[in-house]
């Protein structure tokens with residue numbers, strides 16, 4: 001393929017050179033005798049010039065024939081699909097469409113190539129560290145799409161989680177159907193605003209109960225800013241595109257361990273406070289409390 | 296408004312300003328930055344004899360809630376707390392024939408206010424009718440609203456910069472309210488508790504201005 005393209009380029013180039021030199025011949029013939037041929041034997045000089053030009057053309061023609069001979073002819077007619085109809089377009093501004101079409105084709109081609117590469121790399125370096133193991137029968141129940149899930153499925157998942165933890169209160173609102181924004185209150189400790197994208201958690205903000213329940217502003221308290229940061233880390237950690245409902249449940253299970261945010265001392269150093277913050281990290285598996293610096 | 300613990304810090308053989316200076320240096324060394332001043336004051340009124348059965352009204356202001364006047368009515372065994380707006384002060388003036396303020400009882404705690412992480416620390420010099428009485432340290436942990444959840448954490452913080460003088464038990468007023476949601480009135484109650492103790496102290500013994 002690469003070689004074919006190079007040869008095609010060589011052939012096109014030699015056609016270009018041939019055309020340009022043929023043009024010089026016609027120019028010379030068209031102008032006839034010129035002042036720079038002088039007075040002495042001007043006809044002779046003119047004929048010599050013409051002969052030289054024709055020789056060049058001859059050589060160029062040979063180059064073209066050689067180049068064309070080395071090309072492999074395409075097996076059949078090109079099928080351009082629906083794009084052939086573009087050729088029948090008569091309006092001026094739409095004739096540029098073919099170029100754009102080719103460009104976007106190239107882009108999609110690249111995306112395919114890169115995503116295939118990324119897919120391969122991700123498969124060998126799996127970052128799915130969800131600790132729960134599932135039986136194979138459950139594993140077969142994979143969803144085909146996680147982005148486009150019916151609201152009932154999400155509703156069921158959320159009410160399921162609500163029942164799982166008695167001290168977590170969940171309220172839902174749907175500013176953008178069908179992606180719900182869930183407010184999960186953890187006892188009297190904190191509340192979190194969780195944005196879903198289909199069955200996947202897309203955004204988490206942790207705040208004090210007294211603070212506004214919007215998704216966009218951070219808490220004014222350092223401890224909740226830190227917990228928000230850790231929630232983002234956990235959200236990525238538990239993320240599992242193949243089993244999104246399990247990912248959400250694992251996340252909520254982990255999140256629930258923050259009910260001891262203020263009361264549990266750090267497992268490593270035994271103190272409550274480090275850098276004026278309580279133990280803001282919870283181990284992803286054991287759910288034990290640690291300071292940021294002690295984990 | 297988070298859980299607040301108020302505790303007395305002994306001056307030992309230092310003067311009031313020296314003690315404030317020592318504590319300011321300690322808290323600054325821990326990374327606190329000073330954010331202005333604070334003031335809590337308390338005036339106590341007694342009902343006139345012709346109203347019969349004696350009642351006492353304590354009126355308190357806290358610079359942290361500048362638009363609110365707190366009052367606590369003591370009548371026999373009952374105490375009734377009230378949080379009102381600034382007009383309450385004018386109302387008390389109107390009632391000066393029924394409620395008169397005891398002389399020499401105006402209590403104040405004022406001094407620098409520090410912020411460190413989510414903690415707010417206030418180092419108050421207590422005076423009663425302008426006589427120096429002692430030092431009150433107020434620590435507020437703003438993200439938490441239930442005392443029982445953060446008491447251990449706050450005890451650790453307080454002992455971190457008050458050393459052995461830090462409290463080992465929750466303030467008496469809070470002990471029955473550890474499970475409840477903390478409110479600004481609880482802070483006012485704690486101040487009143489300390490002011491009452493300072494008022495009962497023999498004038499200025501062992502305390503240098």
Ligand SMILES: [Zn+2]
Nearest residue numbers: 266269291294
């Ligand atoms: Zn630690």
